[in-house]
Amino acid sequence: MFRLNQKDIEAYHQRYFRPSCLRALNLRFSTWDFFASFYDKIHDQIKVPPQLTLTPEDTVLNYFSILREAENMYDRGCGTIGQAKLPFPIAYNFLSQEYQNKLSYKEYVHLFSGIGHTSLIKLCRFPDRKRGIRFFYEIETIEGAEGKKAEYFGYSYGFISLLKEQEGFRISEMNRIEEDFLCAPYHGWNHDGETVVDVKYGHWCHLIEHIYPTIRNEYIKSIYFHGKDGADYCIIFALLTNGTDIEIAQFRKAGNEEWKQVHMMPEEDCAGE
Structure with missing residues (x-):
């Protein structure tokens, strides 16, 4: 039977049972001023300002900064949370045209079900075998579950691929994998x-x-x-x-x-x- 001594147990507790204390990286839009101009527009009426997608890093950081206070939670009974659903149609336009053809706007918003706040805590660009543009990322989210009054922190990671379109760099592929805290x-x-x-x-x-x-x-x-x-x-x-x-x-x-x-x-x- 696999056994741990006390020192190993303490090390395991520090490694596996402690949540992240890293600062958020997606802090580029912190006021209402940015979102105001998109207030009355639906997703197919929005054009992303070119300066937000000049480089792959800009595209990813601005994308997550827009989504930071996006909310698609179950009814919490406490009024508006963050920027509510206003960020979603803006963020959707950071996806490439081909990606949007595969993922409808309705399906895109559904991916955020239960999420009320998103902090990007890790971002690292690494080589892609096909000479593409690829990032590893990790996010910390505040989530709620249907039937529960309290919120909780969740952690997910994934990989993002980007390509260059005429208007700037766009996300061409992205996945998100929820982290487990008990198996490890x-x-x-x-x-x-x-x-x-x-x-x-x-x-x-x-x-x-x-x-x-x-x-x-x-x-x-x-x-x-x-x-x-x-x-x-x-x-x-x-x-x-x-x-x-x-x-x-x-x-x-x-x-x-x-x-x-x-x-x-x-x-x-x-x-x-």
């Missing part, structure tokens, strides 16, 4: 980056010759190892608020070559060996 501290090795690398690339794929010390930069963790094939590898993880390490990129360097992004799938290629 009690079950499984696959929440910890170092263990993931050791198991998947070592025990499963028999690829690791030796592992180098982990490099940690805020919530980004880079784990390097030298392979039995003579090449060096770097597996990059992002640390979520629930304490879990999420793999976001892989790189390989053979000899004097430059680092090249790769796409290894130990679960499919090695797990049965």
Whole structure:
């Protein structure tokens, strides 16, 4: 049976049971002045000001800043919350035309059901194998559930892809995965980056010759190892608020070559060996 000593238990409590205290990144629009000009418009009447989408980073930060006080909660009985539903038609126009063709405005708003406030707490751009524009993000939301009077904090993460359109950069793909706070501290090795690398690339794929010390930069963790094939590898993880390490990129360097992004799938290629 797997047992922890007191020191390990305290470390687990700090890693898995403590919510984020990071400052919000989406603070670009904090007054009514910005929203006033969109007050009487529906989603297909809105044109996003070009200066809001000049760079990929601007697009993402402005998108989440608009959504910060967007509200699509169940009836709370306390009047207007934030900017109510006014931000949704504006934010919808940060999506690419192709994305909007796949996701109707009604479906888009439904994605925010139960959410009354959104704080962007982590944002990191990382290379895309197709040479596209891709970000990792994490948000902290204030949510409510039908039949409950109290609100609670929720945490989600995901990946955002962008492309350049005539009017500026637009979001072409985006997913959102809700974080669990009970599985990680009690079950499984696959929440910890170092263990993931050791198991998947070592025990499963028999690829690791030796592992180098982990490099940690805020919530980004880079784990390097030298392979039995003579090449060096770097597996990059992002640390979520629930304490879990999420793999976001892989790189390989053979000899004097430059680092090249790769796409290894130990679960499919090695797990049965």
